[in-house]
Amino acid sequence: MNLFEKIREGLTKTRDQLLTRIEWAVKGRPISEEAFDAIEEAIILSDAGLETTEYLIRELKEKWKRGQIKTSDDIERSIMDEVEKILLPVEKEVDTNTHKPFVILTIGVNGVGKTTTIAKLAHFFKKAQKKVLLGACDTFRAAAIEQLEVWAKRVNADIIKHSQGSDPAAVAFDAVKAARARDINILILDTAGRLHTKSNLMEEMKKIKRVIGKEIDGAPHETLLVVDATNGQNAIVQAKTFHDALHINGIIATKLDGTAKGGFILPIAHTLKIPIRFLGIGEKIDDLVPFQAHAFSRALFHSKD
Amino acid sequence: MLIGLQGSGKTTTAGKLALFLRKKARKPLLVPSDVYRPAAIEQLVKLGNQIMIDTFTMPEINDPLAICREAKAYAMKHGCDTLIVDTAGRLHINDEMIEELINQKKLLTPRETMLVLDAMTGQDAVNIASTFNEKVGVDGIILTKLDGDTRGGAAISIKAVTGKPIKFIGVGEKLDAIEPFHPERMASRILGMGDIVSLVEKAQEVFDEKQARALEKKIRKEEFTLEDFRDQIKQMKKLGSIESIISMFPGLSKFRGAIDFSQAEQDIKKTEAIINSMTQKERLFPTIIDGSRRLRISRGSGTNVQDVNELLKRYMEMKKMIKKFTKGGIKGFPKQLFMR
Ligand SMILES: Nc1nc2c(ncn2[C@@H]2O[C@H](COP(=O)(O)OP(=O)(O)OP(=O)(O)O)[C@@H](O)[C@H]2O)c(=O)[nH]1
Ligand SMILES: Nc1nc2c(ncn2[C@@H]2O[C@H](COP(=O)(O)OP(=O)(O)OP(=O)(O)O)[C@@H](O)[C@H]2O)c(=O)[nH]1
Ligand SMILES: [Mg+2]
Numbered sequence: 001m002n003l004f005e006k007i008r009e010g011l012t013k014t015r016d017q018l019l020t021r022i023e024w025a026v027k028g029r030p031i032s033e034e035a036f037d038a039i040e041e042a043i044i045l046s047d048a049g050l051e052t053t054e055y056l057i058r059e060l061k062e063k064w065k066r067g068q069i070k071t072s073d074d075i076e077r078s079i080m081d082e083v084e085k086i087l088l089p090v091e092k093e094v095d096t097n098t099h100k101p102f103v104i105l106t107i108g109v110n111g112v113g114k115t116t117t118i119a120k121l122a123h124f125f126k127k128a129q130k131k132v133l134l135g136a137c138d139t140f141r142a143a144a145i146e147q148l149e150v151w152a153k154r155v156n157a158d159i160i161k162h163s164q165g166s167d168p169a170a171v172a173f174d175a176v177k178a179a180r181a182r183d184i185n186i187l188i189l190d191t192a193g194r195l196h197t198k199s200n201l202m203e204e205m206k207k208i209k210r211v212i213g214k215e216i217d218g219a220p221h222e223t224l225l226v227v228d229a230t231n232g233q234n235a236i237v238q239a240k241t242f243h244d245a246l247h248i249n250g251i252i253a254t255k256l257d258g259t260a261k262g263g264f265i266l267p268i269a270h271t272l273k274i275p276i277r278f279l280g281i282g283e284k285i286d287d288l289v290p291f292q293a294h295a296f297s298r299a300l301f302h303s304k305d
Numbered sequence: 306m307l308i309g310l311q312g313s314g315k316t317t318t319a320g321k322l323a324l325f326l327r328k329k330a331r332k333p334l335l336v337p338s339d340v341y342r343p344a345a346i347e348q349l350v351k352l353g354n355q356i357m358i359d360t361f362t363m364p365e366i367n368d369p370l371a372i373c374r375e376a377k378a379y380a381m382k383h384g385c386d387t388l389i390v391d392t393a394g395r396l397h398i399n400d401e402m403i404e405e406l407i408n409q410k411k412l413l414t415p416r417e418t419m420l421v422l423d424a425m426t427g428q429d430a431v432n433i434a435s436t437f438n439e440k441v442g443v444d445g446i447i448l449t450k451l452d453g454d455t456r457g458g459a460a461i462s463i464k465a466v467t468g469k470p471i472k473f474i475g476v477g478e479k480l481d482a483i484e485p486f487h488p489e490r491m492a493s494r495i496l497g498m499g500d501i502v503s504l505v506e507k508a509q510e511v512f513d514e515k516q517a518r519a520l521e522k523k524i525r526k527e528e529f530t531l532e533d534f535r536d537q538i539k540q541m542k543k544l545g546s547i548e549s550i551i552s553m554f555p556g557l558s559k560f561r562g563a564i565d566f567s568q569a570e571q572d573i574k575k576t577e578a579i580i581n582s583m584t585q586k587e588r589l590f591p592t593i594i595d596g597s598r599r600l601r602i603s604r605g606s607g608t609n610v611q612d613v614n615e616l617l618k619r620y621m622e623m624k625k626m627i628k629k630f631t632k633g634g635i636k637g638f639p640k641q642l643f644m645r
């Protein structure tokens with residue numbers, strides 16, 4: 001089964017609502033300015049944000065004026081194409097071959113799915129014959145270390161840990177050293193959940209980054225933000241704030257198997273232009289799909305296919 | 306019994322509640338029944354240890370029902386007066402997992418089934434809350450992670466849609482970071498300031514932003530229909546009763562009791578009933594509502610023709626009035642809606 005099926009399923013309601021509104025807007029009459037108002041409303045309701053929606057509508061209107069849009073099918077197809085165009089530049093696989101060890105630092109607010117996603121990533125890379133090491137830098141949350149340990153065992157990866165309450169930067173330091181010594185391809189560091197509004201926790205993260213950077217030039221090579229689709233528009237704020245403070249180079253959106261609207265991906269791609277690496281679609285180790293602009297735009301806007 | 310989506314904060318909240326209850330001289334027992342998530346049980350055990358509260362465990366057993374059954378017996382034997390049952394996170398649309406919750410609930414017959422909800426949850430919050438409520442039954446809501454930048458606006462709509470009270474709020478990761486819910490604190494959070502002018506402005510932010518925008522457009526084009534009118538009433542009701550809105554403001558609380566708000570509430574209900582009794586065509590083109598239609602509508606809504614006339618008059622007045630607001634957006638609009 002196409003893995004995007006699961007996302008399509010979760011997005012059913014969003015999609016139906018969108019398509020119904022669009023069809024309703026243009027049904028049985030020539031397309032007019034008014035129709036675009038209704039379409040605009042429909043797109044906004046999918047969580048796509050004002051700026052991106054307005055951009056999409058501008059593009060659509062241009063096409064309409066040039067006579068390229070005549071029917072509701074034309075509109076649907078054009079929206080899909082425009083969305084795909086927005087998403088295409090952020091469909092970028094992470095290339096872990098550039099460095100050895102390649103260091104991935106995972107960050108995000110509480111409970112979004114960082115630890116689980118790390119396990120999925122480790123599994124993904126191991127399938128590609130990479131040597132993976134995990135670093136348990138969440139020394140704060142109860143049993144966070146144990147949680148990562150269970151996953152490490154399941155995916156058969158080594159783990160570097162200290163005890164709860166110790167300095168996360170110290171764990172990162174040890175993990176980087178170990179990765180070097182053990183000829184590791186990819187080191188993935190788990191960190192404690194932190195709200196993007198807490199400056200002390202941002203500083204802690206900067207310190208971790210500095211420590212890693214001192215050990216290996218240019219590391220972390222991937223500062224990976226995990227966002228929860230259920231958060232909707234707040235995920236966009238999270239991405240902006242974390243990016244400003246810590247310079248993100250990749251994003252993974254989780255819980256797309258739920259009923260969240262999914263449109264929030266658009267502004268992240270459109271305004272922040274940060275590569276979206278993967279989508280999380282469940283709690284199992286295989287529930288991770290590489291982000292695909294084409295498939296995602298279809299999942300959002302296309303009922304057939 | 307604490308239930309909710311994955312990662313919403315159930316386990317942490319279980320620990321917080323235990324501490325909270327012990328301070329109230331109760332003897333809680335923590336019961337971890339999340340047999341799925343790696344180290345979930347250990348997480349609760351550790352939290353229990355931190356605050357020296359007993360956590361019930363059954364090593365090697367991965368049946369939530371068995372755990373709950375035994376925990377009950379254990380509590381009885383050890384004189385624990387409150388069981389706090391942590392459950393595994395699950396999607397509201399995962400029927401198999403929901404079924405498990407239903408069975409757990411049957412077995413436990415909990416005094417309180419609490420939905421633990423992340424305050425950052427987006428547009429989907431209402432849908433999530435009402436689905437959990439419909440399928441499992443919820444007595445109250447605990448809103449977590451309110452120490453972030455969310456204003457918790459969703460909370461208000463959830464209260465309005467499900468009718469379930471918000472009982473506690475989580476305001477941090479530490480175990481003492483829980484507070485019983487105080488509407489006035491939430492209000493100042495959502496509204497930011499305490500004066501009535503900003504209430505009106507901020508109310509619009511609680512209102513669905515998109516709907517407000519769409520409405521603004523309609524008003525600009527003078528397409529404001531009775532259907533929109535009804536939507537506005539619905540949105541307004543999301544804020545709570547008029548009295549509760551007023552009482553959110555320290556400076557205004559003295560008016561409590563001085564004004565008969567129940568009358569205003571009645572009016573709103575009546576208005577809604579009348580509009581509901583109209584056909585869509587009538588709502589969109591109110592000018593077609595003639596004498597016989599008025600009679601039908603009044604019968605359907607349990608009001609009299611007088612009321613229908615009154616409403617239509619008010620609607621026409623409002624249509625005129627809101628045109629005046631068109632230049633400056635719809636600021637001040639909701640206030641005018643109910644102040645005759
Ligand atoms: N449905 C669904 N659940 C997920 C997904 N990813 C993670 N989860 C669940 O979300 C919950 C939280 O996941 P964690 O990996 O512990 O999240 P975290 O970000 O590490 O949490 P903290 O470290 O406490 O901040 C767990 O119950 C996971 O099983 C996903 O893609 N879909
Ligand atoms: N900032 C903040 N973090 C919180 C709050 N409540 C819980 N958390 C954090 O949110 C994350 C998830 O909390 P858990 O208690 O593990 O959530 P859960 O619902 O039990 O998760 P699952 O069992 O995986 O479904 C953890 O990092 C908690 O520390 C809160 O009120 N504020
Ligand atoms: Mg974690």
Ligand SMILES: [Mg+2]
Pocket residue numbers: 315316317339345391392393394
């Ligand atoms: Mg839990």
